[in-house]
Amino acid sequence: xxxxxxxxxxxxxxxxxxxxxxxxxxxxxxxxxxxxxxxxxxxxxxxxxxxxxxxxxxxxxxxxxxxxxxxxxxxxxxxxxxxxxxxxxxxxxxxxxxxxxxxxxxxxxxxxxxxxxxxxxxxxxxxxxxxxxxxxxxxxxxxxxxxxxxxxxxxxxxxxxxxxxxxxxxxxxxxxxxxxxxxxxxxxxxxxxxxxxxxxxxxxxxxxxxxxxxxxxxxxxxxxxxxxxxxxxxxxxxxxxxxxxxxxxxxxxxxxxxxxxxxxxxxxxxxxxxxxxxxxxxxxxxxxxxxxxxxxxxxxxxxxxxxxxxxxxxxxxxxxxxxxxxxxxxxxxxxxxxxxxxxxxxxxxxxxxxxxxxxxxxxxxxxxxxxxxxxxxxxxxxxxxxxxxxxxxxxxxxxxxxxxxxxxxxxxxxxxxxxxxxxxxxxxxxxxxxxxxxxxxxxxxxxxxxxxxxxxxxxxxxxxxxxxxxxxxxxxxxxxxxxxxxxxxxxxxxxxxxxxxxxxxxxxxxxxxxxxxxxxxxxxxxxxxxxxxxxxxxxxxxxxxxxxxxxxxxxxxxxxxxxxxxxxxxxxxxxxxxxxxxxxxxxxxxxxxxxxxxxxxxxxxxxxxxxxxxxxxxxxxxxxxxxxxxxxxxxxxxxxxx
Numbered sequence: 001x002x003x004x005x006x007x008x009x010x011x012x013x014x015x016x017x018x019x020x021x022x023x024x025x026x027x028x029x030x031x032x033x034x035x036x037x038x039x040x041x042x043x044x045x046x047x048x049x050x051x052x053x054x055x056x057x058x059x060x061x062x063x064x065x066x067x068x069x070x071x072x073x074x075x076x077x078x079x080x081x082x083x084x085x086x087x088x089x090x091x092x093x094x095x096x097x098x099x100x101x102x103x104x105x106x107x108x109x110x111x112x113x114x115x116x117x118x119x120x121x122x123x124x125x126x127x128x129x130x131x132x133x134x135x136x137x138x139x140x141x142x143x144x145x146x147x148x149x150x151x152x153x154x155x156x157x158x159x160x161x162x163x164x165x166x167x168x169x170x171x172x173x174x175x176x177x178x179x180x181x182x183x184x185x186x187x188x189x190x191x192x193x194x195x196x197x198x199x200x201x202x203x204x205x206x207x208x209x210x211x212x213x214x215x216x217x218x219x220x221x222x223x224x225x226x227x228x229x230x231x232x233x234x235x236x237x238x239x240x241x242x243x244x245x246x247x248x249x250x251x252x253x254x255x256x257x258x259x260x261x262x263x264x265x266x267x268x269x270x271x272x273x274x275x276x277x278x279x280x281x282x283x284x285x286x287x288x289x290x291x292x293x294x295x296x297x298x299x300x301x302x303x304x305x306x307x308x309x310x311x312x313x314x315x316x317x318x319x320x321x322x323x324x325x326x327x328x329x330x331x332x333x334x335x336x337x338x339x340x341x342x343x344x345x346x347x348x349x350x351x352x353x354x355x356x357x358x359x360x361x362x363x364x365x366x367x368x369x370x371x372x373x374x375x376x377x378x379x380x381x382x383x384x385x386x387x388x389x390x391x392x393x394x395x396x397x398x399x400x401x402x403x404x405x406x407x408x409x410x411x412x413x414x415x416x417x418x419x420x421x422x423x424x425x426x427x428x429x430x431x432x433x434x435x436x437x438x439x440x441x442x443x444x445x446x447x448x449x450x451x452x453x454x455x456x457x458x459x460x461x462x463x464x465x466x467x468x469x470x471x472x473x474x475x476x477x478x479x480x481x482x483x484x485x486x487x488x489x490x491x492x493x494x495x496x497x498x499x500x501x502x503x504x505x506x507x508x509x510x511x512x513x514x515x516x517x518x519x520x521x522x523x524x525x526x527x528x529x530x531x532x533x534x535x536x537x538x539x540x541x542x543x544x545x546x547x548x549x550x551x552x553x554x555x556x557x558x559x560x561x562x563x564x565x566x567x568x569x570x571x572x573x574x575x576x577x578x579x580x581x582x583x584x585x586x587x588x589x590x591x592x593x594x595x596x597x598x599x600x601x602x603x604x605x606x607x608x609x610x611x612x613x614x615x616x617x618x619x620x621x622x623x624x625x626x627x628x629x630x631x632x633x634x635x636x637x638x639x640x641x642x
Contacts, residue, residue, distance in 0.1 A: 117143025287600025329381030332398030392453025467513030
């Protein structure tokens, strides 16, 4: 096991582990989310001041809608240990379960010592395709004497009225309930299931071995596709876990598969930022069919709101696709859509998908054109933070997203043989580039960077987004501002200088932007620091949404943004056609090699391997038709075409 100094968790083989110190009790609690297609579970776990186990769950059933059936209208219920079956050990109720270690590998496992030498191992995970939050419990007699154990059922059942009728909620187990004697070294196993169903649905039948196998197959698929190999085990593991969290938060709904943020609030619903801008562009690289399907479903649902009068599209489509939310007005949603849809279409390498999405991309960019101000930037009512912080009548994020969308749409038009559109969008991108500099370029708090909106005189985290989108006019001053004590904190970027609020999404964009700007060593150092904190610190193992809002929920799309630091930042992959991409490898100093294996984008599977050479680097692109080798300077572009 590789040890990280001062880290609570340590790296193991395909997992991380927290070994609880026996000689000094340090109370600590954490929470993480795991999801399947019909359930999500937020597990709260840890050790209390007496060294005893803390364990509870919030279980969410996205397809069982509540009243009112709104953004937060998923059936959910909290379950403490008191709601679950309990143990009798040698005739007495067990009340002294003391954790020895916790482990996460896509499932959460903990091992504890209980009374009379009994060791209890608990593995928690969601069902892959049923409405069940599961726990496998293994009891092992580690003493030198026989131990009598019995599983006592508390018969936790209740019913609630929802939008689709009566829902039945059950906490059940598959133990026989009889007292058993475990000889020294002997063990027994049982499972628990927290389930919910509509009144006329069939009752859940527990098969713990089958369910565990399904979860393990999802974890293995996520681990094996788009596989990062670097000299840094922390980055490799964080990337692997982020792929899983990005992939698992996909739910079956009445309008097909929907990727949703999660976090105890946001299910069976889509947003133009989370699903279209953040997560959607990753899925072609993962080759995860449900992810691609969910992204297409999201993109298609938004086309229902792209009318001839060019009213703003809603920020989110909620409640399984039957309602909308637009409480923050136009957040720049059309720019988010155009950016994400064009990048998804290009990365998929699928001509049919590109042709299907083209009218929606055209509509979105026409909406942006109609939102142009006299200064040539794109106006919007707010941004993705939805008025939590001021954004003026035109903000930097919306215009930068539109700028990148114009460029990507031009590349897509070229692949579709639309030469006039290609020329028009190229010209629009060039004009907007100039307008962004003229309107937003400013000296803020002594840094030559950007104001976020007209009148803004305090540094904001989203000054990173020009770098991410390839605008480097103010690169030096912007990076200095981002890494200054005014913005950079131990948790990444503060949303606004002088405020303690942080949202990981801007940090993740900022790290990607530093790579895009060619600051490889700085970006790698800060990426490593961030990754150690998120993977091995006090709140693990994924990127988070925000703090203090939501208490650092593990929203899914933030994990997709982490992965894109690697694909688009470290490896510099940028589609330039349906079967072509630009690759700008940025091999950090001291690394002899790095690789992305089993990439699934552009309609094929291939590997990218970057090797250090006596002068520059070598890029090896390997696929089913053999390998191609390119050589040149580190940080310079290679064009790969099929």
